[in-house]
Amino acid sequence: MSQQFLKLIQRGATAEIADAVAADPSLLSWRDPQGVSALTWSIYSGQLLVRDYLLAEKSRIGELLDIFEASAVGDALTLRQILNETPQAAHDLSGDGWTPLHLAAAFGAPEAVRVLLENGAQVDAVSKNPQTNQPLHAALALGRNPETIELLLAAGANPNARQTGGFTPIFSAAAANRRDLAEILIANGADAAIQNDFGQSAAGFARERNHPELADWLESLKSS
Numbered sequence: 362m363s364q365q366f367l368k369l370i371q372r373g374a375t376a377e378i379a380d381a382v383a384a385d386p387s388l389l390s391w392r393d394p395q396g397v398s399a400l401t402w403s404i405y406s407g408q409l410l411v412r413d414y415l416l417a418e419k420s421r422i423g424e425l426l427d428i429f430e431a432s433a434v435g436d437a438l439t440l441r442q443i444l445n446e447t448p449q450a451a452h453d454l455s456g457d458g459w460t461p462l463h464l465a466a467a468f469g470a471p472e473a474v475r476v477l478l479e480n481g482a483q484v485d486a487v488s489k490n491p492q493t494n495q496p497l498h499a500a501l502a503l504g505r506n507p508e509t510i511e512l513l514l515a516a517g518a519n520p521n522a523r524q525t526g527g528f529t530p531i532f533s534a535a536a537a538n539r540r541d542l543a544e545i546l547i548a549n550g551a552d553a554a555i556q557n558d559f560g561q562s563a564a565g566f567a568r569e570r571n572h573p574e575l576a577d578w579l580e581s582l583k584s585s
Contacts, residue, residue: 396456432461435470458490466500494524501533520551527558535567
């Protein structure tokens with residue numbers, strides 16, 4: 362049933378998931394072999410209706426979120442409760458190699474990011490998975506919330522940190538055609554001229570993805 366349940370989550374089959382949970386309530390606590398929960402998988406899959414259903418059902422039966430789930434859904438209140446009881450949890454790693462701050466930056470809300478930072482979460486923590494990235498990379502690649510990005514930079518995140526492939530955060534802003542985010546990075550010391558391991562600059566990355574105006578602006582920074 363476990364793999365079938367995961368496929369239902371990935372497909373966003375909310376009605377079938379509800380039927381499965383009604384028949385077997387233990388599925389609300391299901392985790393994959395790495396320990397990633399059904400709720401977290403719904404967030405990874407972008408299935409917001411499934412996420413909301415699972416959250417409601419877990420709340421109904423009184424099942425508490427763990428720190429990774431709370432980070433990914435942006436539940437600042439639960440994060441405070443967890444960290445008050447277990448401060449070290451701010452440094453935990455999920456089964457698939459993410460810190461709570463990575464997940465909050467990628468999927469959660471700025472307030473969750475703030476709570477984690479106030480409780481000692483490492484802004485320069487590197488994920489233990491193939492991405493080998495930092496929370497700022499996660500924020501630029503997925504969440505793209507300007508307030509989150511400002512919080513991470515204010516806490517000391519390196520705007521030129523490299524992840525796998527030599528990509529710095531500004532590459533994600535370029536790929537998403539988000540000049541506003543690129544401007545935040547530049548204002549905080551990002552170097553748009555840095556090339557990745559494939560010899561591409563952020564401007565080239567933007568142009569390759571048919572964002573010529575952003576590419577032109579990024580190129581103009583070299584001569585300014």
